[in-house]
Amino acid sequence: MMTEKYPFEQKSDAGKGPVKRLVVLPFRKSVEISFKSIKARFFRSMITTLSLVLAVSFLSFVYVSNDAANGLLAADDPDLRQSLIQSGYDLAPGADRVDSSPKQRWIAILSLLVCAVGIVNAQLMAVTERFREIGTMKCLGALDRFILRLFMLEAGMQGLAGAAIGALAGGLFALLNAWFMFGAAAWVHLPGVVVTGSVIKAIGVGCVLSLIGVLYPAVLAARMQPVEAMRAEH
């Protein structure tokens, strides 16, 4: 009996019929573990997220500033148009939309890129620090994808929190800026729906960036053999 390939089934699950030999990690449990992991390393997580907060807040600032300017333009008031041109918006005669200038776009892309590199770096460090923990989990029966999922969830939560803070802060700052430059008119003509859309877009970009940043370190961690993982620290 003991020579067939699946002798394990009969023993520990005797009486329940053949049970599939599965190792599981329920989704709720993985969220719980990831959340606790972030909480336990709160300071480090915050530093990792900080560059994301800054980059996303800049992106959100650019978006929302343009939205506010577009709102003023749509009001079709020659005075407002004049003050827009005075405050640096490049408006051709007859143009009825403000778009982000190539320079703005470049700076935004660059800041996002720098932020992505920063996240990869921070996450690589974080993963290295946790090799032993990963090795232990694998010894307890964790599959590669459990480890991957835990890291992705952590990065997703960090990304969501960081991007939300960044996008709201950037958007708020853009609105205050518009208020100072154009007075109450900026508030009156503000296209609320478009601004909300811009903020959500910035949050989305931040989340994606955070997930991309953790992908390589997490795959690296998940693929490790348990012995290597536990030896690595010494």
Added chain:
Amino acid sequence: MDAHHNIVRVSDVTKTFKMGKVEVRALQGVSLEVKAGEYLSIMGPSGSGKSTLFNMIGGLDKPTSGKVYIDEVDIAQLDAYELAWLRCRKIGYIFQTFNIIPVMTALENVTLPMVFAGMNNDAAVDKGLELLELVGLGDRFQHKPSELSGGQQQRVAVARALANDPAIILADEPTGNLDLSTGEEIIKLLKTLSRETRVTVISATHDFKMLNVSDRVVWVRDGSIDKIEERDELSISVGQIGAREAAATGGRTE
């Protein structure tokens, strides 16, 4: 199932590590049979290959040649899922460095293997508390590893190793980072468990306190088995421990 079937069989295993351009033969043809319910110690000086052998038995590393059978299943044939299942349900690991997951409480550490095994949360918590009680940490379940002493952490590790009622407990130098009396307590705990639950205990160690409780001792030197001693032979030679220790450390290859 008869009590004397081989739970672990190691057949002519070799392991070669590549250190840069130099090849190091950590194991050179080791064959070993371990019976169910046995308390086996693998003894040898550091660098003798006992930890490598330990990793092979535990399915943590793959042999360069030769085969390792757990319950007569060749573990080289298992895919990633089956190997994970084996580690989760069949084997409990105890390490020299305890390896308690630092961000989790004692109870969460003990219940983690049960979560992997698909047990529901309430049942896992009940059993976790029971196991912590068994190792004498019933009132410390909410503590983080940093709030526990080395001996207590190792007790948590023992409870965690027992989580899914494994057939084998593998202990790699379980007393290596503990002081004399704490180490003795852990050894006593392991012995009690092996007697009461008939779990097979295999420990790699160079702690001579282990000799007294072992059913069999495998002496490893320079990557191969030097000799295997049964319980009754051992009791005669306990008096010579000092001499053995001198021989073991004198023959060290580092």
